[in-house]
Amino acid sequence: MSVTEAPATAPVAGARRQLMAGLLQRQGAAAVLVVVIIVSWLSFPRFGSADNLRDLALQSSFLAVIALGMTFVIITGGIDLSVGSVYALGGVLAAYGSQWGFLVALALPLAVCGLIGLINGILVARTGLAPFIVTLASLLFARGLLLAITSEGATTYKIKDGSAFLELGRGEIFGVGVPVYLAIVLFGLGGLLLRRTRFGQSLFATGGAEQSALLMGLPVARTKITVYTMSGLLAGFAGALTAAYLQSGVTVIGVGTELDAISVVVIGGTLLTGGAGTVIGTVIGVALRNVIQNIINQIGTLDSNYQSVVSGAFLLIVVVIQRWLARPRTHR
Amino acid sequence: MEQSVLGAVGVSKEFLGVKALDAVSFSLRPGECHALVGENGAGKSTLIKVLTGVYQPDGGEIRHRGEPVRFARPNAAQQAGISTIYQEVNLVPLMSVASNVFLDREPRTRFGLLDWQKMNTGAAELLVGYGITGDVRRPLGTLSVGAQQMVALARAVSTDAHVVIMDEPTSSLEPREVETLFSVIDRLREQDIAIVYVSHRMDELYRVCDRVTVLRDGKHVHTGDLADLPRIELVSMMLGREIGDIRAHGVTGFGEDHHADREPLLRAENLTSPHALSDVSVSIRPGEVVGLAGLLGSGRSETAMAILGALPLSGGRVLVGGKQLPSGNVGAAMRAGISLLAEDRKADGIVPTLSVRENIVLAALPRLSRFGLVSRAKQDKVVDIFMKRLHIKASSPEQKVGELSGGNQQKVLLARWLCTEPRILLLDEPTRGIDVGAKAEVQALIDELAKEGLAVLLISSDMEELIDGADRLVVLRDGVVAGELVGDQVSEANVLAAIAAEGGEDD
């Protein structure tokens, strides 16, 4: 808005800051990740073991799938606080649906969670309500729905032994869990979507300058509805994978997962204000979070709750840096 | 019948009963650069918005290539080949330059994926013609605003536009960039692309435009070749002054300054701010009303903002009573007794959710409170005094200020500043958009305040108001002082002459 008022010298300084911003945001998290991995490799003999790495990858894949959807939403300048509840709901629905076979176990959570995402998207795009409030409400809604179908959380649906659906979470190919492959495929597709399609470009335009995007004729409302729907679908899918992995629809998971997802996305360099971000950054963010979690567990004497303290601190640092770098361009 | 690519025939547009456009006709020929000029409220931007489908006309019709059309959305106009380059660039700063050029019409590979190589080379080739070299993969936001506008222009032209509307394109350009823009405009004309050029800079208009259309108060005033039109005539048409009167008057008598014996209370020296002000000096003595004259965009409001410390300066200083104010500190300026009645009443003035009473006492709260507790009695007294003195018409002091008429809102704001007991009052368009009665009251009040010893800076687009109200006039043109008129020199003729004078080199 007030760019026109910036002094003439701003663009040059701005260019340098922009470069630094890009570097810090993408490479910053990557550099920290490399350092953390090297240090833990040297300090903890068990860290580098095949078992540990395999486990780390598997554990990361669930959060990664949720964070992928969150990446899209945040790039459009929105936020989805409902993913934690939707994730839990997806798991319960998958376990519940598994009694009718593989297809239902997969389709039921996707349909319901996709629908919740769609409603989020419509409310955000068509009524202009603030995303955080809409998705806070659907956080409650999804949790309520979950409680309603589990007799207030008392029922835990089990997936029968031998069900083909279990393979989705527990199966292994070349010793690596199926969810890991699925996450890789989804991220590949997500990256392609973001970088190599018009839809991807419209995400960046919507988040970067919504008014301009409208004036250039981009389908802003449709874009928003699509990303929230995708976020719901991916969270539901992650829930289904988790249910397959745990062999049951656990009702108490997913509390605070939305915060984990947001943290890893932002730590990975996606601007929380929208308009810039990468899926590879999100992968790095997820890896960083889970490696640190892994170390905390390895140390053993450390409280596992340090994880969220570290996440919060990271988030803060990243946001302050982003703000600091963007300052001369928005300052009056 | 003349050939026309885009035109309006008797177009009217009303907002809440106010006629923004009153049966305006306009016609654009292929390959011409057509200047669209007028002062604030003339209806330029409304006309542009009607032409590009942002607004629908209430009456009359829009013609595209001779056929009546209706652009339901801005999109439709763009698809028909009519592109608008706004002052604030409507692109996406965080995306790459190349992405911005090709957004929504990206080249794709056989597999339907974006072809980045083609986009980057295509954008680079295209932009060379607009004076932009360098990596097109940079985020657009890293370019200067002028360069961003060039990218917007390149995008517009490459979407097969045959009409390009430019809204104040040079307001944030460096001189070198202005030259590039002019050569681009020349090239566009050769390609038979028509250009609507909105600007207030006389030099530019005469340099680059073929014809001109003048609007005033929503009405069409004049259309004709620019080369045949003397500057002073153009200016007088924009301001709505009779050219005959002006010639008759001429410069008469010597300037006489009634306040020459007093020391200036406010001295602003050599105020300089990039793209806005260059070496502007103004001084005001107690009891004096100094008027700032000039066309829209000449730096009048910027001068007032700079004096208050709300505009970043690259040079110059402000002194009150001989003491220099710290630069860029609104609080310090206020403590020194400076108050600014801002131009934009809605954005920078009223707090619509608060009552009349609260809006009045807002700036004076500390003085009306003890230990942080608001003294209702003191407030009521002050509010009562000013509501009576300024004849503020509200059902009660508790009425929400957003519900008042424009004139009464303005009086509320005046009251807000007066109850801080300022020594220097900067008034930016104090009577714009308010009814005749309120206007006369405000003008009388300004006189009265000056008599009480306040130093007043009066900014107004209303020539009569300036000439009647001010003891001395400083005329601004493109951010520089174009002349200073004292005593008998204060006349319309002299103001117009100063505004219309050939500018030197644009610095």
Place this chain on the structure above:
Amino acid sequence: MTDTAVARSWTKAQVAGWLQAYGVYLAVVLLLVFNLAFTDNFLSAANFRTQLVQAAPVCIVALGMALVIGTEGVDLSVGAVMALSAALIPLYLGYGPVAAVLVALVAGLAAGLFNGFLVSYIGIQPIVATLALLVGGRGLALVIAHGQLIGVRDQSFLTLGTGDLLGIPISVLVAAVLSVLTGLLVRRTTFGRRIVAVGGNRSASALAGLPVRKVLVGVYALCGVFAGIAGVLATARLGASDPADIGLLMELSAITAVVVGGTPLTGGRVRILGTVMGAVLMQLVRATLIKHDLPDSTAQLVQAAIIVVAVYVARERSTR
């Protein structure tokens, strides 16, 4: 547009405005009447007491939230701040209950100052700024408490949660006193008037010489302190410091109470009585559903719907 259309849409806006401003009172009355007629054992002192005690912490947090929302901001960290203050209490109870309470309040103040600093001096959007503390705050609380629920046995501290004064539960009394004080703050102090001015038109406030940044820091600081108080009361009532669970989703309940109470998310207006009634209303809704044997799940679904409707009505109003 014809005249009748204009008139009709104006009426619609009026209705929406009226609903936003007074809907909460109407809803509370309707719910009370409904319960008096159809709910057994509703009209008893004991029941009213229970309802008020349960509404008190939300009400207190919502007061702070209302101030923040009045400046066009939001504080997502209130639940985490409650957990922080709760986690600190057992550590300092050894120095006496007063010291423990003071430490808890100082923790809230520090958290609020931190949020306010990020928002006003660094210039980070409120949602984003308070998100960091939402993510990290509860973790920090759990680290402090070693992830455990710690029982509190100090009798005088527990009195805060269970005791009475003049026959009124102390927590309700605290909520009432704070409501009155906040109401006075908003209406009668320069600080209060500046809050609404900054929220109503920040640019105009800055040009009018108001200390915008200091006002913002003050508002978030107050919100933090209020969350700290709520943390103390909730801990005293539970008889244990439970940083894992205390204040969970409190940000949502508080925002709901504020919005339902008629304070628009767009700032510039603060309704304290409305906020209190908003907290009471949400409690009544929950109680009514429970008393009619509708499960917790339904209560959550209903709450979600109420939030969306309340925000939607507020939006209708603010866009004019």
